[in-house]
Every structure is written in C-alpha cells, then in structure tokens.
Amino acid sequence: MSAHLLLDVTDVSKRFGGVQALDSVGLQVPHGSIVGLIGPNGAGKTTFFNVITGLYPADSGIFLFDGKSYFPQSVSQVTKAGLARTFQNIRLFGEMTVLENVMVGCHCRSKAGLLGAIFRFPSTRREERAIRDKSHALLAYVGLSEYANMQARNLSYGHQRRLEIARALATEPKLLALDEPAAGMNATEKLELRELLLRIRADGKTILLIEHDVSLVMGICDSLTVLDYGKVIASGKPADVRGHPEVIRAYLGQGAV
Numbered sequence: 001m002s003a004h005l006l007l008d009v010t011d012v013s014k015r016f017g018g019v020q021a022l023d024s025v026g027l028q029v030p031h032g033s034i035v036g037l038i039g040p041n042g043a044g045k046t047t048f049f050n051v052i053t054g055l056y057p058a059d060s061g062i063f064l065f066d067g068k069s070y071f072p073q074s075v076s077q078v079t080k081a082g083l084a085r086t087f088q089n090i091r092l093f094g095e096m097t098v099l100e101n102v103m104v105g106c107h108c109r110s111k112a113g114l115l116g117a118i119f120r121f122p123s124t125r126r127e128e129r130a131i132r133d134k135s136h137a138l139l140a141y142v143g144l145s146e147y148a149n150m151q152a153r154n155l156s157y158g159h160q161r162r163l164e165i166a167r168a169l170a171t172e173p174k175l176l177a178l179d180e181p182a183a184g185m186n187a188t189e190k191l192e193l194r195e196l197l198l199r200i201r202a203d204g205k206t207i208l209l210i211e212h213d214v215s216l217v218m219g220i221c222d223s224l225t226v227l228d229y230g231k232v233i234a235s236g237k238p239a240d241v242r243g244h245p246e247v248i249r250a251y252l253g254q255g256a257v
C-alpha cells in the first residue's frame, strides 16, 4: 500500500440475488484529495459506500484505511476508524434541533458512559459543555449558526444537506464520504457547497464524493472513478476521464465532450 493513500480498496464485490452490484471494484483515495465516484443510475456507487461504511457486508474485497487493514463490519467501527458519511436521502433527526443533530455526531468521540449520563459527574458536565461548544463551532463552519435552535426538519433542503455534513464532521473523520450532496440544490446552494467542500479539503480532510452534477465533480475533484454495471470503466484525472470513450458512451454522452 502506498503511504499517500488514505483509502485503498481492491477487488470489492457485492451481489444482490441476480444483480452483481459491485464486480471486483478497486478505488484509491489519496490523503487530502477529493475523489469523485460517478456513473449512471444503478451503477453501484451507493452500494460501494454502503460496503465501505459497514452497512452491507462485501462478498469479497481487500480494505486498507490509513495504512491498516480494516474490516467494515459495523457502522460504529467504521466511524471510530475515521470514516463518516452522508446519505443520498437525508437522514437527520428531524424533531431535534440543528445543534442537537451535530452534538449526536460529537458523542461518538465522548468518553462519558451510562454512569456518567445518570450521575452527571463534573467530568461529564465538562465534556457536555465542550461538545456543545464544538457543535456551535461546526455550525459556524458550515454557515448554519443562525439556525442552531431550529428543529432540523424546518431547515431548507440545501441547509439540511449542510447539516448532514456538519454532523459527519463532528465524528472527526479522516475521510468524509458524501452521497450526492448537491442533489436537489439550486445554483446558489451548489456554489456554496462547492466552496464548503474546497474549504474542508484545504483544512486537511479527504473527501470521497458521489455526485451526478458533472460540472461540480469536474470542477473540484482531483481524480475520478467511473462505475458502470458494477465495474470500474475508467479512473484518472477529470480531464482524462471526461474524454474517455467508455465514459462518454455509458454516462456523459457526446454533448459533454
């Protein structure tokens, strides 16, 4: 494994009945980069996310994260290892406030156990205050401070997507995996998202991105991997992938060249 790779997976396969959703897929994500995973509907992108984040067991595959073997067998193990994700269909706690949603993310790094929660030791209270402060800082980072006390379900769609990113960042990930973060956003929200993703990379995080917005993907990704029917059909720099005949045939179409 190359030292500059944060995520290095090879030969990942996953079958659902008669559908080979992933067929010997390999994908490498260098530290500090934004890597895009693209392809037509049903190509296997979300399945790949589900496998690397422990939602679905892979049928086979070799998984290396930050130089170590890792086995994505449960979401909590994967989060602890330093991989956080968002979902194509937003999964916030709608009845909780915006701030509380981020605090939930912080709790996976907290030390207080059940006894601390019941007896409210001074150390537990100190930790709670720190979590609250950190959550406010994260809301400021994604531009949602003014909505901290609003119920999450009342946020606009674009803001809900930003909140999901803040909650994922709260787990202190090395790798942030985003599943179609621009879906349903208007042009202004997409521009703001682009700036946010570039800032996250500039601040030293690594991003793996599924996204159908071709101009966003081409504009911010350092490299791309393209899936079609569960197989990698191309990977490389955006400019090279854009002109790849298989990618044009399967996904981009002639108009994109």
Ligand SMILES: Nc1ncnc2c1ncn2[C@@H]1O[C@H](COP(=O)(O)OP(=O)(O)OP(=O)(O)O)[C@@H](O)[C@H]1O
Residues within 6 Å of the ligand: 016, 019, 021, 039, 040, 041, 042, 043, 044, 045, 046, 047, 048, 088
């Ligand atoms: N839980 C599941 N059970 C059965 N089949 C599934 C399951 N999840 C995905 N599939 C199938 O696996 C294939 C890949 O689906 P997947 O959702 O990973 O594609 P995708 O590239 O993310 O598509 P989209 O861009 O539409 O989100 C599809 O044929 C899909 O129907």
